[in-house]
Structures are given as C-alpha cells and as structure tokens.
Amino acid sequence: xxxxxxxxxxxxxxxxxxxxxxxxxxxxxxxxxxxxxxxxxxxxxxxxxxxxxxxxxxxxxxxxxxxxxxxxxxxxxxxxxxxxxx
Amino acid sequence: xxxxxxxxxxxxxxxxxxxxxxxxxxxxxxxxxxxxxxxxxxxxxxxxxxxxxxxxxxxxxxxxxxxxxxxxxxxxxxxxxxxxxxxxxxxxxxxxxxxxxxxxxxxxxxxxxxxxxxxxxxxxxxxxxxxxxxxxxxxxxxxxxxxxxxxxxxxxxxxxxxxxxxxxxxxxxxxxxxxxxxxxxxxxxxxxxxxxxxxxxxxxxxxxxxxxxxxxxxxxxxxxxxxxxxxxxxxxxxxxxxxxxxxxxxxxxxxxxxxxxxxxxxxxxxxxxxxxxxxxxxxxxxxxxxxxxxxxxxxxxxxxxxxxxxxxxxxxxxxxxxxxxxxxxxxxxxxxxxxxxxxxxxxxxxxxxxxxxxxxxxxxxxxxxxxxxxxxxxxxxxxxxxxxxxxxxxxxxxxxxxxxxxxxxxxxxx
Numbered sequence: 001x002x003x004x005x006x007x008x009x010x011x012x013x014x015x016x017x018x019x020x021x022x023x024x025x026x027x028x029x030x031x032x033x034x035x036x037x038x039x040x041x042x043x044x045x046x047x048x049x050x051x052x053x054x055x056x057x058x059x060x061x062x063x064x065x066x067x068x069x070x071x072x073x074x075x076x077x078x079x080x081x082x083x084x085x086x
Numbered sequence: 087x088x089x090x091x092x093x094x095x096x097x098x099x100x101x102x103x104x105x106x107x108x109x110x111x112x113x114x115x116x117x118x119x120x121x122x123x124x125x126x127x128x129x130x131x132x133x134x135x136x137x138x139x140x141x142x143x144x145x146x147x148x149x150x151x152x153x154x155x156x157x158x159x160x161x162x163x164x165x166x167x168x169x170x171x172x173x174x175x176x177x178x179x180x181x182x183x184x185x186x187x188x189x190x191x192x193x194x195x196x197x198x199x200x201x202x203x204x205x206x207x208x209x210x211x212x213x214x215x216x217x218x219x220x221x222x223x224x225x226x227x228x229x230x231x232x233x234x235x236x237x238x239x240x241x242x243x244x245x246x247x248x249x250x251x252x253x254x255x256x257x258x259x260x261x262x263x264x265x266x267x268x269x270x271x272x273x274x275x276x277x278x279x280x281x282x283x284x285x286x287x288x289x290x291x292x293x294x295x296x297x298x299x300x301x302x303x304x305x306x307x308x309x310x311x312x313x314x315x316x317x318x319x320x321x322x323x324x325x326x327x328x329x330x331x332x333x334x335x336x337x338x339x340x341x342x343x344x345x346x347x348x349x350x351x352x353x354x355x356x357x358x359x360x361x362x363x364x365x366x367x368x369x370x371x372x373x374x375x376x377x378x379x380x381x382x383x384x385x386x387x388x389x390x391x392x393x394x395x396x397x398x399x400x401x402x403x404x405x406x407x408x409x410x411x412x413x414x415x416x417x418x419x420x421x422x423x424x425x426x427x428x429x430x431x432x433x434x435x436x437x438x439x440x441x442x443x444x445x446x447x448x449x450x451x452x453x454x455x456x457x458x459x460x461x462x463x464x465x466x467x468x469x470x471x472x473x474x475x476x477x478x479x480x481x482x483x484x485x486x487x488x489x490x491x492x493x494x495x496x497x498x499x500x
Contacts, residue, residue, distance in 0.1 A: 017153070019153065020148045041154070041219065045219075048216070
C-alpha cells in the first residue's frame, strides 16, 4: 500500500458514485468539487464506500480531509496502513 | 382564476409497459394478442410470473441520477420525457412553474426499504451505520413525482396520489381537477409502479391466496377464466399531458381524447374485499358527470385482476350498469401485461386510447374456459374486434381499502 494506491481506491469509488464523470484527468492537488460534479451526498457516498469496502471510518469532523485526491491520500494512508497491520 | 367549465383534453402520452415503451408498440402487441408476462427472479420466492419493463433507462436520465434515484422515479422520468415529446412541448421553453406533476401510486418505499434491510441483514450484521443516506429521499411518498421535477427542472406543484390500484385513474383525475382550478396550465398525470422489485408485495398476495401461478407465465394472468388463480404483479408507468382545450387549441396541439367524466368513491366496508354495489355507484356517478348513458359507452376497460372473487364482483357491477347495452364491448388489458399496480389504470386506458382512431377493441386473452359468473354480453375474448367506430371509453380501476375510480374518455370533436 502506498499513497498512489490510496488515490486509486478513492478514484475507483468516485467512478461508481459519479458514473457520468470523466476521471482521466483529475488533478490530485485540486479540490474534487472544483473539477467534478460532486455534491455533499456524493461525499457521504465516498465515506460509506470506504466503510463498506475497506472498513475505514471517516468521522464527520474530518470529512474535509477528503476534499482532494492528495489530501485524501495523506489522510487515509495511515488508516489503510493500520488496517494492514491489524 | 378558475376554469370550471373548461374541457380537458389529452395532448400527449408517454409510457413504459411489459409490452412496449411507446403507445404504438403497446397497441400493436395488444391487437396481436401477445402476452408481455415473463418470469422474474423474486427474492426468497424464485422465478415468478411478472410484467417487466425494458425501457432505455439512460435515454432521459444520467447514470448518476439513475444510481441515486428509485426505479419508480426512473419510470416516471422516462414516461414524462416521452409524454412531453409526444405532446410537442419542450419543458425548457415553456413556463415550468405552470406545469403540475400528479403521479398515482399504489405504494412507494417498499422496494427501497426492503432492499436496504436485506443488505443490512445479509452483509452488515444489522449495523445501521451501513444504512444509506439516500433512504429518505428515495422513500418519501412524493418521490416518483419529485424525481420528474428534478430531472426536467419543473417548478410547479408535484405530488403523488396514493390510491392503491385505483391510482392511475386517480392521478389523471387529479391533473384534470388542478387544470380546472387554475393551479397549473399543463398537467403531467397518470401513474407509476416499481412493485415487482419488492418480494413483500408478491409474498403478501401469496399469503392472501391471490398470487397467480401457472407453468406458462404468459397464461398466468387470465381474468374471467374459470381457472384464474390470482394476480401477476407488473411494473410500468404511463403519464399523460393534459391541458385545457383552449390552451391546446391555441398552440395547435394534437388532441388524443377528451376527459368526459370521472368519479371516485369508497366501499366503506372492507380492507380487501371489493363491493360491487359501490363499484356500480362509482360507474353511474362517472356516467352522470359525463352526461352519458350506459349505451353510449363503446368500450369498458375492466379492472379485473384475475382473482376469483374480484373479477366476479366487478362483473356483477358491470352487469347491473351495462346489462342492456348491446353495443358496449368489454375487455381487459391485465390479461396481457399483468397488474401494473399504480400504473394499471393509466396503462390500460392507454392500451385502449388508439381505438378512437382505429375502431378496434383489443381482446381479453387467456380465457380458455369462460367463468359463467363473468359471462358479460360484450366481452371480447381472444381476438381483437373491429367496430364501426369508438366514441367513448370507460376505464375502471379499483383498489384495496375499497377505493374505486372510473374515468371516461371520449373522442375529441370540435
């Protein structure tokens, strides 16, 4: 597991919840909402899929950590690492 | 401002059914005597006879809307877009605050709730943190109508009309009433149903002894046949564009028919069992409002669902009203497409609507041995019947808790 892999996991989830979006050129440093048609319900979907598929919990106070691919990778990587160790 | 004396006309129709996703295809299949019933996998119950729609879901809806919304919403969106196209109305080019959406439903929310509960039990050890945040917008009672307004950006009133299996007629009646009240200038009205996707609907009918069974799915829905044994549950939708005649004329719209009269009443007697006396009253009330006599009716589109008792009760009511009307033909669309629940009445009316132009009466299929209790004089069995012309169609739709609805449509004459 590395941060690039985490980004791909998030992108795979976005591909499911926003199937009309073209994800080939998503800029990792730019806010996802600024480059994709995503609303607050979609972010709840991302949180739910992380929980269902990967057993990762994102508390409500930390939702903002998912605003870009880069910030998602920084925030989620330790959680995935912790899961791997467990 | 109200328009109590205005004539209300049908200027467009959009539908999806187990026999086609447009009126021409549905009509062609009905006249050809083809059944649309197939087998459908139902959770916990195996493959059961059912009516399934195969419309192109992404024709009018993004894949994201499709994922977030409901099947009933998707059916409604398809029907709405097709109806407006058929009526020659581009919603983006008219005053969208003056379009009202009135969708009849038998039930809504069973599919979404059942699916979520099953997932929670099957995969998540009943832990509610896995319960979707989409649940409430999917299950609110206005969902099938509301999704249409979101899809088309409509800003007039929208709601569903909960009326059990009388809902299709009730939706149309609501639309006509709102036009007369001046609450809207265009009413998108009818019904929609996604019921085949909830096993509880099938299980409920089975426990009630009212679920159709037959080795050949195409013969499972057999109203008026001596060996009928229950309902074939179907999904579907049908929405009409309704307008005041003056508005329709002003824009040079096609006019497919005119609402001549309608009625709604209640049995006030039982949760499930129908009441032929109240059904008869409902039919007579609609005729009175339309200023028509029974003999003026060319086609009675029956509600009959293929249950032993229900069909017989409706025939009792029809015999009382139309027993002396030699020129009145009687048919049944459910024998082809099953019981589309909230969409039943509105789809059955659509199946008969082209009679104004082609003069044909589609048949009732699967009557291999006519039940003597259902032997109505004008019953058209097996093959479509050619007539000298059709001027008036009377459409019955009845539902649980004793709700009755009758809608009369007549051929438009200037």
